[in-house]
Amino acid sequence: MGYVGGAKLPYVFGAVLTVGYAVLFQLIPLSIRRIVAALESEPGLVTVAVRDLVLLSAVFALFRLGSRIVMFRIGRQIEFRLRNDYFSHLQRLPQSFFNSHRTGDLMSRAVNDINGVRLFLGMGLLNIVQTPVLFVGAIVVMLGIDPALTLWVVAPYPAFILITRFFGRRMFAANMEGQEQLGRVSTLVQENASGVLVVRSNSLEDRERRRFEDENLTLYARMMKVAKINITMQSVVGLLPAVTAGLVILVGGRAVVAGTLASEDLWVFWIYIGMLTFPTIMLGFVISIAQRGFAGLVRIGEVLDTDPSIKDRPDVEPMTEIRGQIALRGLRFSYPKEGSEPVLAEVDLDIESGKTVGIVGPVGAGKSTLVSVVPRLLEVSDGQVFIDGIDVNRVPVGLLRSSIAMVPQDSFLFSTTLADNIRFGRPDATMDEVRDAARRAHVLSDIEDFPEGFDTQVGERGITLSGGQRQRVAIARALVLDPSILILDDALSSVDHATEEAILGDLDSARTGRTCFIVAHRISAVRGSDQILVLERGRVSERGTHRQLVEMGGFYARLNERQKLEEEIEEMEPVVAAAAAGANMADSEGVG
């Protein structure tokens, strides 16, 4: 485990305190023996001996305080670093990883598994370091008093360690089964809630109840098993101090009767037994949580061991600037699922720096995939995608990402202020730059209408933006970067026509010198592009300028026809509708 590295000082300090604690631990029974001896023979010495015990106890308490604080802190520090590493590693994993791992699963690793590791580190580290030291010291002292009695007293401990190990193993297996079943219950609830419409409309509630009942009973049985193993282990471990104390009476008492041992020596053994019981029980507990901790570590390790494929390769090209010339050569892409058709096949494309390409096509034609390979959100093999003539896989990732701004379909915003969302990619952007980006994305007046303006909180605990507002904020976020390549992946779908036109007008590459990809469903968004691709089932079916494609009379031309009519209807609708319904339509706002 690489997490025990780092600053050495706390470890040294912790070790010193722990050893000091273990030494002082041995002095207490001896000090009590001195008192008892005085009680029996020289009452005058009792006061001095008691005073020594008081002083010793005070120092002992200080060492205990120190060792607990230091050791527990080390545990927290390791947890801290583990969590940082987990987070930082996640950020370096490719999109394909996030497509195959649900957020819930990744969160569960961060919450439950790190928690398991943490529990183990907190209690475990201290106990695993301290308990053996205490035992060794105690055995040495006891051997000095009476070797035979010591052997009798120590004899049960190995048996108990074997017992705890036996239960520990069972506990581990049971715990895994329990967690697995808990996962199944989660899935069922998730499914039930996501598919609630189907459940209700098909009267499946009873069936779902029965399915849940089955899983719930299994969960109950498994959790019960975990708890029962735990209880059995705890009760058995409680037998230990009684057996050893009894052995002191029997074996030690006989020695006292025989005159080979003083009765005050027995106190040493009893006090030890009292003091060692708690660490022994804790050791049993630590063994049981250790399993959980290791299981957690394994699950976190699975993520940490995933290769962050998107990183600079050894043969990275030392570029410092991207101009924005893009070439696709026979681009082919399929998701790693057996038997599925390729999402993209044989796509060729050349875009000069500063030109705009529009992409249209039916749902599922591969439009988003096509634009996702450019910023390496999705990985393609060498020889397919080139930027400024360099294979995209050899372009430094940092440069690639800072030169390309993409507005993804879902326009995800973070739960922070609007200003921070807009300057997400460039936290050092000034308010003027933020404002300017918002203006160019035509969301400035919306933002200024909020009482708190740019300081308005977005998300769960803030305001809810409309779809169009979200998209425009996402566009502003991209514009702040002033990228050489801008990708709008269906980023204007919820924006009304007039605003769309205005935004596109401002983006006009002729003036900005920026290479643009515009994926859209609406002809109006791509009409002005230098080149338009029509993608159907992963292949380019039509290609040309707006005028050329309209003349071609294919998919694009039909789409164009249809949307012209649609626009017409949008203008006429209220009149027609009112006439048809034979009623006075009170609300005719929001048209055009």
Next chain:
Amino acid sequence: MSDLHEEQALGKVYDSDLIRRLWPFLRPYRGWIGFTFLLIPLRGALEVIPPLVIGAALNFLVSGSVSSDVAWVERILAPPEDFEVLLWLFLVLVSVAAALLALEFLRGWSMVILGQKTVRDVRGRLFDHVQRLPMRFFDRYPVGRLVTRLTNDLENLAEMFSMGVVALVADLFIMAIFAYVIFTIDPRLAAVAMGVVPFLAIAAVIFRYKVREAFREVRVKIARLNAHLQETISGMKVVQLFARERRNLADFERMNASHRDSWYRSINYDALLFSSVDLATNLTRALIFWYGARLMGAEGMSIGTVYVFTDYMGRFFRPLMDLSARYSVMQSSMASAERVFQLFDEATEPPDLDPAADASADERVRGEVVFENVTFAYGDGPVLNDVSFRVAPGERVAFVGHTGSGKTTTLKLLARLYELQGGSIRIDGLDIREMSRQRLRDAMAFVLQDVFLFDGDLRYNILLGAAIDDTVMEQAVDATHVRPLVERMPEGYAQPVSERGVNFSTGERQLLSFARALVRDPSILLLDEATSSVDTETEALVQDALHHLLEGKTSIVVAHRLSTIRDVDRIYVMHRGEICEEGNHDELLERRGLYWRLYQIQFAQQEGFAA
């Protein structure tokens, strides 16, 4: 887990209101609770013995006679004739320990049973409750939160039983017994021995308060940390696209460090408690020896008695060590219980009418559907406004209109997934509110745009719990062209499928949803046609399957396919929640109104291959 407000609401360790609400779930197992409480005095009596045994052994070794300070224990400790005293004391000590082990085992066992059974019942009831919540609830309650309620929160509740309440009561009881015993032995020495207790009690109170503050801080911070993590995972695409990783990591590290530092504070208090208990134990020993020496000299108190005092006091302090662990367990259990009961507080739909009491329950629904002045809204703006129409049994009607015009809502209202705000819906002349929901929904099949796959095998996903024999299913599978799909699966009908990791094509999913509807043999078919396009070959299969599906049923279709609207008896054109045109295809085209325009946009281009 990401909700900061929920975490901040935490704090109470005992809440009588929650206990009162939990009681109905505990009630069936009150025998176990009673049993556990009965064990406490028994355990108390046994716990008194071990120190006295050792004390008696000491007395025997020093004076040669077995004497004890507690009369009833002395009787146990006197060995039978000709029996070695030390061996007898050993046997007594081990037997008492074995009996205590058994008691501890029984206590733990019964608490486990109580806890697990109670949690099982609460979980079952909660899921049942969720099944009865109205659709509106699901529109606003995140699925993830629901999952947390039914899993993590309930696991927390189970912890309360294994670690919490009863153990706490038992500990306090036993501490009281120890105190009682030493006071009966010698009140003066007992008073001296208890000298440190008030200081420790004050320290414990301060510690409790401080650790509570620290825990609260920790919880708020971990919630913030996890919220940040969750958001980063959800928005990872944006994070990576905008090369925000480094700064994000810096933010995360800062929050993580602040969380760790809160823990440091909590560790300090925890360590303070442990070392003060240690200190108190040893100081108390010192006090007992110091005052015991005087009593031994002046009044001939035995060394055994001194030992008994030190041993009892050592045991007296030990439960204090567990306090912080118990405290945090109780705290998070109570917070979880509170969240669980908040979910129980969500109002359910009115209970379903008894299908048996339904007058016409045995008759098959003929399928006459009447909407009369129906008005409905999800939130503020009306979605349906004064909608009226009638569909005769066996008729096919289609709804067309723009997105958001209220077509799908009409279907949902007919299935009574939402309650109306005005007007009424009748089936065969009977208001749907007077029918049992079960009967209503059994009479219809609702085919959604996309088929939702449940975790289960293919058979389950076709039948969806309908009690149907195989021949009917096979017929439906053939009629809807699902057969090739079944044959493609290595395990046929037994092939496990789930929403995730499924590789059915769009067309196959549509066909599967038709098969689902067909096996139910509904009187009324509600079909929300999929908009997604499929290839020509599949389209032909879909058309054919659809033809079988609609046969002989009252059908209400939200139509996106030309062939569908051509086939129907009547078309309703919806616009902004109102029906603005109706008639058959040709009539509506002739009117050159809204339908004509919609037709130009939506359907004209399909003409090529659909005709």
